[in-house]
Amino acid sequence: MATVGKTQGQEPSTNGQYKVIGTRPIRHDGVDKVTGRARYGGDTRLAGMLPGAMLRSPHAHAKLISVDTSKAEALPGVRAVVTSADLPDATDKIANLGEGSVNLKHLSDNVLAHDRVLYRGHAIAAVAADDIHIAEEAVGLIEVEYELLPPVMNVLDAMKADAPLLHDDIKTNDLGETADQLSNIATHIRFEKGDIEAGFAAADVIVEREFHTATVHQGYIEPHNATALWNADGHITIWMSTQGTFTARQQTAELLDVPVSRVKVVPMEIGGGFGGKISVYLPPVAAILSKKTGRPVQLLMSRTDVFEATGPTSGSTIRVKMGADSKGRITAAEAWMAYEAGAYPGSPVGAGAMCVFACYDVPNGKVDGFDVVVNKPRTNAYRAPGATNAAFATETVVDEICEKLKLDPAEFRINNAAKEGVRRIDGPVFPRVGMIETVEAIRDSEHYQTPLEGKHRGRGFATGFWFNVGLKSTAQATVNSDGTVALIEGSTDIGGSRAGIAMQLAETLGIAAEDVVPTVVDTDSIGYTDVTGGSRVTFATGWAAYLAAKDIQGQLIERAAKIWDCDVAKIDYKDGAVVGPDGKRFTFKEIAAEAQTVGEPVIGRGSADPQEPGGAFGTHLVDVEVDIDTGKVTVLRYTAAQDAGTAIHPAYVEGQIQGGVVQGIGWGLNEEYYYDDKGTMRNSTYLDYRMPTSYDLPMIDTIIVEVPNPGHPYGVRGVGEVPIVPPPAALANAIYNAIGTRMLELPMSPPKLLHEILKQQ
Amino acid sequence: MPTAFIPPALRKLTGDNDRITIEAHTVREAIAELEHKYPGIGARLTADGAIKPGLAVAVDGNVSSQGMLQKLQPDSELHFLPAIGGG
Numbered sequence: 001m002a003t004v005g006k007t008q009g010q011e012p013s014t015n016g017q018y019k020v021i022g023t024r025p026i027r028h029d030g031v032d033k034v035t036g037r038a039r040y041g042g043d044t045r046l047a048g049m050l051p052g053a054m055l056r057s058p059h060a061h062a063k064l065i066s067v068d069t070s071k072a073e074a075l076p077g078v079r080a081v082v083t084s085a086d087l088p089d090a091t092d093k094i095a096n097l098g099e100g101s102v103n104l105k106h107l108s109d110n111v112l113a114h115d116r117v118l119y120r121g122h123a124i125a126a127v128a129a130d131d132i133h134i135a136e137e138a139v140g141l142i143e144v145e146y147e148l149l150p151p152v153m154n155v156l157d158a159m160k161a162d163a164p165l166l167h168d169d170i171k172t173n174d175l176g177e178t179a180d181q182l183s184n185i186a187t188h189i190r191f192e193k194g195d196i197e198a199g200f201a202a203a204d205v206i207v208e209r210e211f212h213t214a215t216v217h218q219g220y221i222e223p224h225n226a227t228a229l230w231n232a233d234g235h236i237t238i239w240m241s242t243q244g245t246f247t248a249r250q251q252t253a254e255l256l257d258v259p260v261s262r263v264k265v266v267p268m269e270i271g272g273g274f275g276g277k278i279s280v281y282l283p284p285v286a287a288i289l290s291k292k293t294g295r296p297v298q299l300l301m302s303r304t305d306v307f308e309a310t311g312p313t314s315g316s317t318i319r320v321k322m323g324a325d326s327k328g329r330i331t332a333a334e335a336w337m338a339y340e341a342g343a344y345p346g347s348p349v350g351a352g353a354m355c356v357f358a359c360y361d362v363p364n365g366k367v368d369g370f371d372v373v374v375n376k377p378r379t380n381a382y383r384a385p386g387a388t389n390a391a392f393a394t395e396t397v398v399d400e401i402c403e404k405l406k407l408d409p410a411e412f413r414i415n416n417a418a419k420e421g422v423r424r425i426d427g428p429v430f431p432r433v434g435m436i437e438t439v440e441a442i443r444d445s446e447h448y449q450t451p452l453e454g455k456h457r458g459r460g461f462a463t464g465f466w467f468n469v470g471l472k473s474t475a476q477a478t479v480n481s482d483g484t485v486a487l488i489e490g491s492t493d494i495g496g497s498r499a500g501i502a503m504q505l506a507e508t509l510g511i512a513a514e515d516v517v518p519t520v521v522d523t524d525s526i527g528y529t530d531v532t533g534g535s536r537v538t539f540a541t542g543w544a545a546y547l548a549a550k551d552i553q554g555q556l557i558e559r560a561a562k563i564w565d566c567d568v569a570k571i572d573y574k575d576g577a578v579v580g581p582d583g584k585r586f587t588f589k590e591i592a593a594e595a596q597t598v599g600e601p602v603i604g605r606g607s608a609d610p611q612e613p614g615g616a617f618g619t620h621l622v623d624v625e626v627d628i629d630t631g632k633v634t635v636l637r638y639t640a641a642q643d644a645g646t647a648i649h650p651a652y653v654e655g656q657i658q659g660g661v662v663q664g665i666g667w668g669l670n671e672e673y674y675y676d677d678k679g680t681m682r683n684s685t686y687l688d689y690r691m692p693t694s695y696d697l698p699m700i701d702t703i704i705v706e707v708p709n710p711g712h713p714y715g716v717r718g719v720g721e722v723p724i725v726p727p728p729a730a731l732a733n734a735i736y737n738a739i740g741t742r743m744l745e746l747p748m749s750p751p752k753l754l755h756e757i758l759k760q761q
Numbered sequence: 762m763p764t765a766f767i768p769p770a771l772r773k774l775t776g777d778n779d780r781i782t783i784e785a786h787t788v789r790e791a792i793a794e795l796e797h798k799y800p801g802i803g804a805r806l807t808a809d810g811a812i813k814p815g816l817a818v819a820v821d822g823n824v825s826s827q828g829m830l831q832k833l834q835p836d837s838e839l840h841f842l843p844a845i846g847g848g
Contacts (some may be wrong), residue, residue: 016765096814099847100845101815101844102812102844119836132846174807175771175816175841176770179769187815188770189843190770192767192769192779218848275847276848297812348846349833350843350845351843353843354843354845381848382848383848384847384848385846385847385848386845427821427838427842428822428840430822430837431822461839467847468844468847469824469845469847470826472826530831533848534846534848609826611823611824611825611826612823711823720848
């Protein structure tokens with residue numbers, strides 16, 4: 001049964017079935033965060049630590065003829081210089097990283113360029129020196145001879161038959177069948193369902209449009225960093241900002257060709273990631289500098305380094321064609337999707353292709369997707385990777401169909417909604433999902449029911465989907481004699497997950513959230529845990545914490561059986577207490593104290609690899625006002641409804657929704673990598689790469705819908721990603737509603753919108 | 762019997778059949794059976810005895826972390842999908 005929280009700040013109903021879940025305790029790491037005592041990667045200070053600096057390519061595409069480091073090495077104060085020659089030879093091996101995989105040759109080449117630079121900012125060499133000024137001066141002394149090559153900066157240009165090629169080993173792969181010719185198109189994928197021609201023949205209305213989206217960055221506050229110590233015993237320790245310590249460990253070990261057990265990754269607090277802190281850039285380089293110098297070495301990126309040299313998400317071109325009958329039923333849908341992968345294959349076009357029509361019950365469909373390399377930084381994940389681009393296209397076309405058929409956008413979506421039993425175009429059938437409930441929540445909201453008035457004002461509606469993932473997690477919980485529990489886990493905490501995981505342990509044990517002390521620990525201190533990504537941590541690591549609590553329950557029952565001298569079968573764990581025969585009872589605090597004196601320590605362990613993450617849907621409504629003289633769009637009001645399954649900590653669910661919406665608004669209205677014709681990004685600072693701030697936006701209202709996930713003991717669905725999916729489409733639809741201008745390109749920034757307005761006039 | 766849904770790129774090998782019923786209790790057995798019926802399909806889906814990198818197998822709607830070892834029920838559906846990552 002679905003439940004809906006009415007407005008932000010009100011509790012979503014969990015039907016009173018939980019004591020801890022659904023409450024809003026203060027996060028365990030809150031004091032350290034607000035007092036500035038939390039330690040981030042850049043705060044790492046080790047005895048004898050050396051700073052390092054990187055040489056990066058000023059060119060978007062060039063052959064490396066020679067790299068001469070002799071003058072840099074001769075500079076007084078320089079301790080070591082590394083180039084790709086210092087990296088072990090990487091093979092074409094594909095490493096499975098749990099969530100996704102990576103070609104190690106490409107990864108190695110991205111960390112330090114071997115024979116060709118493929119984007120401006122591509123790392124070529126690094127220096128460790130007595131201070132950062134010497135290191136930077138030495139970088140300037142490295143002499144590089146380039147043979148310039150023409151850059152390819154756009155997906156459509158890169159797909160042309162005569163386009164300059166980035167690689168001499170990429171041929172289009174079509175599910176294991178490789179083309180004969182070299183190409184910038186690394187992969188083609190296709191999905192089909194039903195009879196696409198018959199579907200369009202049955203349509204009374206067909207809308208077909210082409211969309212373009214710009215390259216955008218995750219925009220995390222904290223730049224990448226790594227501090228490495230390659231100890232004399234061969235063990236390597238990395239202190240860094242990462243979304244996944246074990247993934248960082250594996251990548252570092254693979255690139256350095258050492259066993260994973262030789263590498264320990266220590267997670268520092270993380271200032272945002274959103275998918276951009278999964279791939280490694282600095283750790284292998286810092287480690288080699290440390291090996292050469294015998295001292296710890298720290299590398300820090302600048303903001304410009306982050307923009308130019310770390311993975312943004314794909315720019316794309318998408319064509320969507322959709323048909324519907326006069327009753328408003330979708331009869332067919334077709335998409336052609338080309339995503340920029342950046343310098344190496346690996347765009348999120350697969351996920352985009354699987355999401356593009358996922359919100360709808362499409363009887364006949366076809367999707368083609370292309371992964372295309374261009375001379376931009378190697379793309380990385382960004383919240384619901386690939387889905388935002390796709391939703392911009394689909395939801396804009398749906399809006400146009402609704403207009404042509406004079407149908408209410410909410411009712412159209414409800415009538416065509418994905419729901420339990422609907423087969424997606426990529427094949428699988430949906431389990432119980434909450435698409436309809438999120439649309440209904442918006443339809444019934446005060447926002448939707450309140451007419452929007454005023455000149456050049458408009459309202460936009462859009463929905464979005466993201467799969468969420470499960471993957472592996474570990475948790476370990478130690479019962480203290482004072483009735484508290486020390487919880488350690490391996491999921492780096494980006495969005496308050498420590499609190500959400502601790503709450504699930506507390507709920508299971510029947511104790512207060514404040515009585516659980518959660519700590520995120522390094523790779524030597526906890527079992528394997530996959531990345532903090534894919535909206536998986538509250539789901540999967542929460543599940544591991546639940547199992548750890550059940551383990552503790554079992555041990556406490558055994559302990560009570562020993563104390564009471566009775567059969568364990570006669571003892572139960574209920575409401576935070578061990579309950580035995582004849583009215584015998586220990587509260588958790590009592591049995592924790594007893595356990596300290598009788599028998600071995602009580603340590604619960606949980607390891608999980610859950611398979612049913614439950615997909616998540618979100619529906620958004622936005623009101624805008626357009627300044628037709630400047631093209632500036634002002635967001636007047638925004639409401640987002642999302643199915644969270646069960647909201648463990650509603651404040652953090654709201655925070656995730658609000659954060660995702662704000663990033664989606666930035667993506668929709670302003671953000672883009674602006675390149676000149678030489679492939680140089682011209683806006684690689686936050687002054688020029690315009691992200692929205694609190695001054696730009698109203699409060700983002702949230703409605704938490706709860707359609708419990710049957711695949712989780714508490715019904716959790718991931719919440720972190722889907723809120724970024726609908727905003728650009730919702731904004732585009734609102735702009736059209738305001739001034740009749742249909743925007744087909746992101747960002748819908750003032751100059752682009754003004755251009756379209758003037759064309760209309 | 763379980764049903765394997767054949768991706769469009771592999772349908773040349775299956776005579777344009779998009780769904781194949783197979784006698785199998787695991788994904789490994791299912792792919793072996795497909796290979797037996799349609800030679801060449803196994804190499805498109807697997808490498809070194811595992812599902813190919815970049816590819817995922819979904820059983821009954823959920824991407825499986827068990828890969829070739831994933832158990833199948835008599836009414837199971839198998840789908841071969843792009844492996845995806847989240848942010």
